[in-house]
Amino acid sequence: MRIVAEARTGRLDAEMPVPMGQHARVVLDLSGTRLVDRPAFLEERLLKTRGIFTAEINVFSNRMIIEFDPSIISLDKIKAMIKAADR
Numbered sequence: 001m002r003i004v005a006e007a008r009t010g011r012l013d014a015e016m017p018v019p020m021g022q023h024a025r026v027v028l029d030l031s032g033t034r035l036v037d038r039p040a041f042l043e044e045r046l047l048k049t050r051g052i053f054t055a056e057i058n059v060f061s062n063r064m065i066i067e068f069d070p071s072i073i074s075l076d077k078i079k080a081m082i083k084a085a086d087r
Helices: 039-047 075-085
Strands: 002-008 024-029 052-058 063-068
Touching (some): 024 075, 063 075
Antiparallel strands (some): 002 024, 024 063, 052 063
């Protein structure tokens, strides 16, 4: 799994705290995972997580778009959740 594109709003410098309510948007390539075979499972699981606003899998491109609040949940935590769901 790799990041295809990442867009952020607001200041997200590692040293600066992220204001509440800020959004980050990331596109992840899910090639090589089994998750595209069951997109609703992963989408529902992520949407139940505090700090994640949207999670959409495009089964044709094997990519997932996630919008989240980085002051609540980190991208590393999201990736770990996705890897755990692929087992």
